[in-house]
Amino acid sequence: MEEAMREMSLEELGSVCSNLAKACSKQMRMEEADLFGRLASYYGQKRERREGQSFKALSALIEEDLSQGYAKATGTAQAEGDRGAQRSLVWGEKTTKLLKSLLARYEKQGTSLLEKTNVFVCDICGFVYVGEQPPEICPVCKVPSFKILAVQKEAI
Amino acid sequence: MHAVRNIRLCTKDCLCLFVCPTGATDTETGQIDASKCLDGCRLCVDACPSHAIFLIPKNYTPQQKKSEKTKQALKELAKSKAEQERLALDIAKETTDPTERQLARALARSLRILSEDLHRESGFMLPQDEATRAFLQEQLQKNSNSDDFPKEAVLRLLQLL
Numbered sequence: 001m002e003e004a005m006r007e008m009s010l011e012e013l014g015s016v017c018s019n020l021a022k023a024c025s026k027q028m029r030m031e032e033a034d035l036f037g038r039l040a041s042y043y044g045q046k047r048e049r050r051e052g053q054s055f056k057a058l059s060a061l062i063e064e065d066l067s068q069g070y071a072k073a074t075g076t077a078q079a080e081g082d083r084g085a086q087r088s089l090v091w092g093e094k095t096t097k098l099l100k101s102l103l104a105r106y107e108k109q110g111t112s113l114l115e116k117t118n119v120f121v122c123d124i125c126g127f128v129y130v131g132e133q134p135p136e137i138c139p140v141c142k143v144p145s146f147k148i149l150a151v152q153k154e155a156i
Numbered sequence: 157m158h159a160v161r162n163i164r165l166c167t168k169d170c171l172c173l174f175v176c177p178t179g180a181t182d183t184e185t186g187q188i189d190a191s192k193c194l195d196g197c198r199l200c201v202d203a204c205p206s207h208a209i210f211l212i213p214k215n216y217t218p219q220q221k222k223s224e225k226t227k228q229a230l231k232e233l234a235k236s237k238a239e240q241e242r243l244a245l246d247i248a249k250e251t252t253d254p255t256e257r258q259l260a261r262a263l264a265r266s267l268r269i270l271s272e273d274l275h276r277e278s279g280f281m282l283p284q285d286e287a288t289r290a291f292l293q294e295q296l297q298k299n300s301n302s303d304d305f306p307k308e309a310v311l312r313l314l315q316l317l
Contacts, residue, residue, distance in 0.1 A: 016291060027188075039306060073230060
């Protein structure tokens with residue numbers, strides 16, 4: 001496990017910490033949540049920006065997860081009878097399929113996809129919704145809509 | 157264990173004010189004053205007609221054992237999500253189109269939530285768990301020569317958890 005930690009990218013380190021920050025705030029441990037939050041933003045700031053990235057490249061990586069990653073991990077989790085891992089993989093695969101179709105729609109329609117409408121992301125499972133209002137219940141994880149949050153369009 | 161109020165469920169029936177022996181439930185913030193709340197008392201929890209009050213445990217039992225194989229599989233997938241998040245953030249940073257940036261930021265947020273959940277199931281469910289301590293100690297060690305690593309935040313976490 002130590003080896004795996006050593007290989008973690010800045011985004012992975014940030015994700016471990018932002019996850020733990022959420023867990024702390026669920027326990028009403030606000031000081032700890034804030035400290036994990038600081039650690040997560042430290043890793044975020046350390047990130048080196050790369051130029052010339054494309055949605056196409058992102059689609060290709062997402063496709064890899066769908067064609068290989070999920071099947072492999074789900075096989076392992078099922079063989080080990082890990083219910084929690086399977087839960088995460090089922091939700092994650094559903095959301096990942098949505099991301100794939102969203103990117104396919106964007107490739108066809110371009111920015112008109114998001115004109116005069118809103119984008120929401122479920123804070124629990126990552127479900128993405130394009131439309132006027134988010135659904136009352138998240139179709140992936142079943143959380144009520146107040147946890148499905150809008151992503152604002154900002155002027156550049 | 158002290159009581160916490162879920163404001164979203166609270167219908168202001170005030171039974172919690174009537175039963176609380178220390179006045180901890182009567183605050184201007186809508187939250188229960190943890191410093192006055194009696195450990196495990198739960199009078200307000202049982203009195204509340206809208207089930208808006210619950211107890212937050214102080215201690216948590218160790219988590220279920222997870223197989224190394226499953227943890228590894230989840231971490232691999234989390235690594236992939238993290239790389240995708242980075243890509244989406246790069247796009248968001250570089251683009252000059254507000255709509256494209258909005259989409260990239262939505263994707264980045266979703267991908268972060270996906271990797272968080274995979275990390276959670278790979279052994280980082282409970283902040284008080286041994287895996288979290290090991291992670292923090294490892295990070296301290298690895299960044300011992302860094303001048304901007306928030307070392308005091310990590311030390312404080314190790315103290316609090």
